[in-house]
Amino acid sequence: xxxxxxxxxxxxxxxxxxxxxxxxxxxxxxxxxxxxxxxxxxxxxxxxxxxxxxxxxxxxxxxxxxxxxxxxxxxxxxxxxxxxxxxxxxxxxxxxxxxxxxxxxxxxxxxxxxxxxxxxxxxxxxxxxxxxxxxxxxxxxxxxxxxxxxxxxxxxxxxxxxxxxxxxxxxxxxxxxxxxxxxxxxxxxxxxxxxxxxxxxxxxxxxxxxxxxxxxxxxxxxxxxxxxxxxxxxxxxxxxxxxxxxxxxxxxxxxxxxxxxxxxxxxxxxxxxxxxxxxxxxxxxxxxxxxxxxxxxxxxxxxxxxxxxxxxxxxxxxxxxxxxxxxxxxxxxxxxxxxxxxxxxxxxxxxxxxxxxxxxxxxxxxxxxxxxxxxxxxxxxxxxxxxxxxxxxxxxxxxxxxxxxxxxxxxxxxxxxxxxxxxxxxxxxxxxxxxxxxxxxxxxxxxxxxxxxxxxxxxxxxxxxxxxxxxxxxxxxxxxxxxxxxxxxxxxxxxxxxxxxxxxxxxxxxxxxxx
Numbered sequence: 001x002x003x004x005x006x007x008x009x010x011x012x013x014x015x016x017x018x019x020x021x022x023x024x025x026x027x028x029x030x031x032x033x034x035x036x037x038x039x040x041x042x043x044x045x046x047x048x049x050x051x052x053x054x055x056x057x058x059x060x061x062x063x064x065x066x067x068x069x070x071x072x073x074x075x076x077x078x079x080x081x082x083x084x085x086x087x088x089x090x091x092x093x094x095x096x097x098x099x100x101x102x103x104x105x106x107x108x109x110x111x112x113x114x115x116x117x118x119x120x121x122x123x124x125x126x127x128x129x130x131x132x133x134x135x136x137x138x139x140x141x142x143x144x145x146x147x148x149x150x151x152x153x154x155x156x157x158x159x160x161x162x163x164x165x166x167x168x169x170x171x172x173x174x175x176x177x178x179x180x181x182x183x184x185x186x187x188x189x190x191x192x193x194x195x196x197x198x199x200x201x202x203x204x205x206x207x208x209x210x211x212x213x214x215x216x217x218x219x220x221x222x223x224x225x226x227x228x229x230x231x232x233x234x235x236x237x238x239x240x241x242x243x244x245x246x247x248x249x250x251x252x253x254x255x256x257x258x259x260x261x262x263x264x265x266x267x268x269x270x271x272x273x274x275x276x277x278x279x280x281x282x283x284x285x286x287x288x289x290x291x292x293x294x295x296x297x298x299x300x301x302x303x304x305x306x307x308x309x310x311x312x313x314x315x316x317x318x319x320x321x322x323x324x325x326x327x328x329x330x331x332x333x334x335x336x337x338x339x340x341x342x343x344x345x346x347x348x349x350x351x352x353x354x355x356x357x358x359x360x361x362x363x364x365x366x367x368x369x370x371x372x373x374x375x376x377x378x379x380x381x382x383x384x385x386x387x388x389x390x391x392x393x394x395x396x397x398x399x400x401x402x403x404x405x406x407x408x409x410x411x412x413x414x415x416x417x418x419x420x421x422x423x424x425x426x427x428x429x430x431x432x433x434x435x436x437x438x439x440x441x442x443x444x445x446x447x448x449x450x451x452x453x454x455x456x457x458x459x460x461x462x463x464x465x466x467x468x469x470x471x472x473x474x475x476x477x478x479x480x481x482x483x484x485x486x487x488x489x490x491x492x493x494x495x496x497x498x499x500x501x502x503x504x505x506x507x508x509x510x511x512x513x514x515x
Contacts, residue, residue, distance in 0.1 A: 036074055036086075037215035046070035046092060049120045053147040054368060054376040059123035062094055063130070068123050069093050073216055075144070075209045077200055087197070089209060090148035091141045092119045094126060098134035105219040105246070107136035107502065108210065110143070112228025112252070114203075115381030117147035128488055131499050136223065143233075144209060145194075145201035146381045152197060154190040154380040157373055161320060164367050167310070168325045169415040176396045183425050190384060191428035199429050201381070202388045203436065207237040211244060221246030223502070227485055228252045228457055234446070235438030235465060238473070242443035247502050251449045252485035255461030256438045256468050260390045261402070261421060265409055266458045268417045272410035274335040274455035275299065277482055281338075282345060291348045302331065303412060305351055314356045317364070322356025328416050330362035335455045338482040387424035391431040394421040438468045445475045445507045447498065451489075453482035477508050480515035 046068045048058045059068040073089045076082040096103045107129075111121040118140030129138055142149040155163060163186055170176040191198060210233075214222040223246040226234035231250035238245050258266065279298035282289035292298030309324040316322035334344035340362075347358030368376035399418050406414035424431065440446070446469055450462025459478075466474030479486035479494050486494045493514030500506040 036076070036082075036212055039074060039216055041071040041073060041091065041216060043069040043071045043093065046119075046123075049117070050148050050151075051374050052151040052153075052377040053117040053120045053142065054378075055370050055372070055374055056120070059092075059120075059126075062126055064097070066094055066097065068126075069095070070119065073141075073213060075212055077150075077197070079200075079205055079208050087144055087150045087200070088148075089141055089144060089213075090119050091139065091213070092122055093137050093139045094122075094133060095137050096133060096135060097130075102135050103137075104135045104503075105137070105221070105223055106139045106214075106217045107132055107223045107225055108213065108217075109138065109140040109225045110227065110230030110233050111140070112226075112230045113146070113378060113382055114143070114229045114233075114385040115146055115378040116229075117142050117376070117378070119147055125488065128490075131495075132225075132502055135503050137217075139213075139217065141209075141213065143201075143206045143381075143385075145197055145384050146377065150197045151194075151377040152190060152201065152380045152384040153193040153377065154186055154383075157375050159189075160367070160369075160375050160379075161373070164329070164363070164369075165320065165323050165326060167323070169310075169328075169419055171310075179419065180396060180422060180425055183422055187383070187387075187425065187427050190380060194380075194384070195428065198384055198388065201384050202432065203233055203236050203385065204240070206233055207240050210237055211241050214244065219246070220244075222248075224248040225502075226250050227487075229254060231448075231457075231465065232256060232436060232438075235440070235469065236436050238440035238443045238446060238469065239436075239438050242440045245440065245443040245446070247444070247505065248446045249449070249487075249498055249502065250446060250462075250465060251487050251498075252454055252457045253448055253450055253462040253465045254457055255464045256436050257464050258461075259434050260386070260392050261394065264417045264421055265406060266461070267456060268406050268410040268413050270455040270458040271332055271335055271413045271417075273458075274453060274482070275302075275331075275412060277453055278335065278341050278344065281341065289345075291345055291352070299412065301352070302348065305348070306412070314351065314354050316356040316360035320360065322351065322360050325416075326363040327351065327356065327359050328413070329366050330359035332413065332416075332455075333362040333366040336484040383423060387427040387431060388429045389431060389433065389436075390424065391433050393424055393427075393431070395425070396422060438465065440469050440473050443469070443473050445501075446473055447477060447501050447508060448474050449477045449479060449486045449494065449498075451479045451481050451483065451486045453480075454484055456484045475507055475510050478511075478513045480513065486514075 046058050049056050061067050071091045074086040077085040077087045119142050122140035145152045166182050170179050224234050232254040279295040306324050309327050313321035313323045334340040368378040406418035448462050448466045450459045452459045466476040481489050497508040
């Protein structure tokens, strides 16, 4: 399913416990920082990504021959007990390419998920940040529970193949029961295989890790580029450490005021908008649209395909078949970027002819499945972080009550996203908050970028984040575009504004619009 962006947490379930926990974290954390902030990182050539990071080859050198370097940083497993066990966090960097006298410091990236590996993602997009690298070391990391940083492990590859093929939009009581049984079995496997780390993968834990990282990297301030869920992580960091924020940019912004239900409903509207835009684009071209004669025809044919797949799957990537769930997942994945729309067109064409390989490959990409059948831990970590952060727990009766609202928001994705709300059923760790606190009084300006065509983090969330950060902190910039995020769209206006802020400290005028 589309990764549901979580709500960051407080440190306890009640106001009394929250105050006590924060006090304990502050005093003990400072004491621990005196120990762990002095650690020296041993930067070495990066190994090939682990299976949990997605596998593949070691990162290629940057243009000009600069090599990526990797290191491991120790952090407390439990920030409320900083003298106890530690956890190893995987880091990656490319040192600044410009003159040393012009170097600002490190620019730390989090690319979202939650559950995405920064160690594998940063090299994949490294050339996009070449200008920023003139004055910064580019740095990213696998947050705790992710990739090579004490990864959450749930079901094995064979079990995951079955899990991601399940009917995630049940039509009768038997299918509802089976869905809940499958979700419960997956969540129990997470507890069985990763019970020690599950209570310690909250967004607040990752934010505290980033402040330790700032110290270990030798920076007085944290300069930060957060994308998607990374905007929420950055907001939580700004709330906890407002005086330590340096220059920060939030792109593809999570709405920090929403509950999980509201977030899922917002995504239903967002993915429907992206699908509408795809249909409009396809049918407005000079050449005939191969997947429909009109915008409505495109959407009607997709709806019929999904209904037919619910009754009878078609050939996918052998030996697996393309189910309704996998097809919906693949369509959603293709809407994350306008660059993927040609794959969606081709995938639909083939699926209408009984061949589901392209849509299944798109679904596999969403789920972190490699061609060799191995899964990264992106979905396991996604569930673990979401369910540890989010206080809400939704049962089937509640979802059924809300289905009309979700279907109105999206005839195609409504059921899919509504039933996704049962994902934290019987999770071993209690969720801690309805939504995060990102108020950051005293922090410097943070540039917040909303994309009007973003399916996963709808545009309205940018203003909500800017307002929640506080007056004089959140500075909103609008990109009138398609897809998830703005900077990597390569839009010149967006890039110029972001680069000017990060490199020269020039804050964009609030309300700037790029198109």
